[in-house]
Amino acid sequence: MKSRVTIVLGLQWGDEGKGKILDVMASEADWVLRAQGGNNAGHTVEIGGEKFVLHLVPSGILRAKVSCLIAGGAVVDPAGLVKEIEGLAKRKIRTQGRLFLAEQAHLVLPQHRAVDQGSEKKRGLAKIGTTGRGIGPAYSDKATRVGLRAGELALPAAELARRLRERVAAHNRAASSQGWEKISATKTVREIEKAARFLRPYLADGVTLAHRAVAGGKRILIEGAQGTFLDVDHGTYPFVTSSHCTAGGACTGTGVPPTAIQRVVGVLKAYTTRVGGGPFVTEDGTLGHLLHGMGREFGSTTGRARRCGWFDAVLVRRAVQLNGVTEMAITNLDGLDGLEKIPVCVGYRFEGKILHEPPVESSDWARCRPVYRVFEGWCEPTTEARHWKELPRRARIYLAAISQMVGATIGIISVGAGREQTFRHG
Ligand code: GDP
Ligand code: IMO
Numbered sequence: 384m385k386s387r388v389t390i391v392l393g394l395q396w397g398d399e400g401k402g403k404i405l406d407v408m409a410s411e412a413d414w415v416l417r418a419q420g421g422n423n424a425g426h427t428v429e430i431g432g433e434k435f436v437l438h439l440v441p442s443g444i445l446r447a448k449v450s451c452l453i454a455g456g457a458v459v460d461p462a463g464l465v466k467e468i469e470g471l472a473k474r475k476i477r478t479q480g481r482l483f484l485a486e487q488a489h490l491v492l493p494q495h496r497a498v499d500q501g502s503e504k505k506r507g508l509a510k511i512g513t514t515g516r517g518i519g520p521a522y523s524d525k526a527t528r529v530g531l532r533a534g535e536l537a538l539p540a541a542e543l544a545r546r547l548r549e550r551v552a553a554h555n556r557a558a559s560s561q562g563w564e565k566i567s568a569t570k571t572v573r574e575i576e577k578a579a580r581f582l583r584p585y586l587a588d589g590v591t592l593a594h595r596a597v598a599g600g601k602r603i604l605i606e607g608a609q610g611t612f613l614d615v616d617h618g619t620y621p622f623v624t625s626s627h628c629t630a631g632g633a634c635t636g637t638g639v640p641p642t643a644i645q646r647v648v649g650v651l652k653a654y655t656t657r658v659g660g661g662p663f664v665t666e667d668g669t670l671g672h673l674l675h676g677m678g679r680e681f682g683s684t685t686g687r688a689r690r691c692g693w694f695d696a697v698l699v700r701r702a703v704q705l706n707g708v709t710e711m712a713i714t715n716l717d718g719l720d721g722l723e724k725i726p727v728c729v730g731y732r733f734e735g736k737i738l739h740e741p742p743v744e745s746s747d748w749a750r751c752r753p754v755y756r757v758f759e760g761w762c763e764p765t766t767e768a769r770h771w772k773e774l775p776r777r778a779r780i781y782l783a784a785i786s787q788m789v790g791a792t793i794g795i796i797s798v799g800a801g802r803e804q805t806f807r808h809g
């Protein structure tokens with residue numbers, strides 16, 4: 384049977400509008416699998432003016448017929464997930480029998496949050512600007528093979544408590560010398576046991592579930608979190624998250640093999656944003672001021688104002704290569720509606736040369752200066768457009784040029800946060 388798996392991921396530094404695009408695409412899907420990351424993510428979906436922000440639960444949950452899996456590549460804060468599920472229940476979104484938590488997923492424990500926050504404090508001005516959710520330390524324990532996995536939530540209470548106490552003791556032994564806050568073992572056991580009782584019915588072997596869906600010819604969306612340049616291998620290291628946000632991570636995170644992938648939809652903004660530290664060649668304070676003034680570009684997880692800048696074609700071209708993007712979904716076109724001139728970065732000026740590929744070192748990347756090609760703005764609203772031909776001529780010129788520069792076709796265009804403000808190109 385022909386496989387029908389689509390990866391949907393971010394091509395910039397996260398917050399590209401993946402939640403919105405996934406929600407739209409989920410109208411024609413059976414499954415949404417969240418591949419990686421944790422509750423550092425915040426995926427916003429707006430339906431009829433009502434706003435949902437999803438952190439761990441796949442965006443497909445808002446479509447009643449879609450089943451959802453938090454796959455093994457994700458890291459799960461048990462109490463955080465319970466809170467999210469309860470929040471959905473209050474808003475009449477049913478999760479029982481249609482949301483599954485992979486036993487393979489690693490747990491984020493209170494001590495991981497303490498290490499994350501303590502390490503950031505120690506870094507001072509050189510801090511990464513993490514979300515403080517314990518994501519890096521949880522992935523670090525996974526890599527050093529001392530992590531606990533979601534499947535262990537089903538252990539008899541005494542055994543789960545023993546394993547938790549052992550982890551907390553190791554943390555507390557290291558805490559003083561490292562400057563981390565010590566953690567109470569009793570509180571940890573209480574918090575995790577309570578969440579375990581709630582989450583047990585959701586547990587499943589994520590790989591078997593995913594493969595059944597693939598073999599059954601189900602329409603599957605793999606939901607990426609964060610974005611290409613936050614990927615621990617391919618991002619602006621060390622200003623990255625600790626998981627693989629690129630297409631390869633979608634495969635390892637879910638256990639769905641590369642040969643089963645049919646499409647890769649890269650989501651990107653018509654401009655660029657990033658939250659936290661790290662290089663950002665096209666950052667522009669005036670654009671940031673303008674977008675923040677419109678009430679836009681505040682983080683959905685931490686509420687921090689996002690840094691804003693112009694579209695960076697050097698960056699997105701690399702993202703298209705890394706992910707094997709088969710089509711792009713461009714969001715937030717309407718953010719540029721009022722501008723008379725719109726610069727696009729077509730190269731980086733660095734040590735007397737013009738680069739067309741980003742440098743390897745973040746410190747070099749930070750020293751690059753943008754080479755801009757300036758487009759005429761369209762200076763009229765795009766928010767009512769529902770067809771390519773309804774876009775202003777200059778907006779079409781802008782989009783076509785971007786597509787040509789980065790080497791990928793545009794499949795979807797988004798001109799507002801609402802479901803209906805989306806249309807296919809061609
Ligand atoms: P994600 O993490 O990639 O899912 O993105 P976020 O939800 O963190 O941030 C994207 C923000 O842009 C959210 O507030 C969305 O509601 C909003 N959004 C998505 N697409 C559009 C669009 O085309 N226009 C406008 N105005 N807002 C959009
Ligand atoms: P979604 O899925 C934007 C950023 C943080 C920080 C860096 C490391 O909503 O696009 P972490 O807490 O992961 O160790 O922080 O990564 N970051 C995100 N930025 N969107 C996200 O997720 C992000 N998740 C993490 O701001 O710079």
Ligand code: MG
Nearest residue numbers: 398425426683
């Ligand atoms: Mg987000």
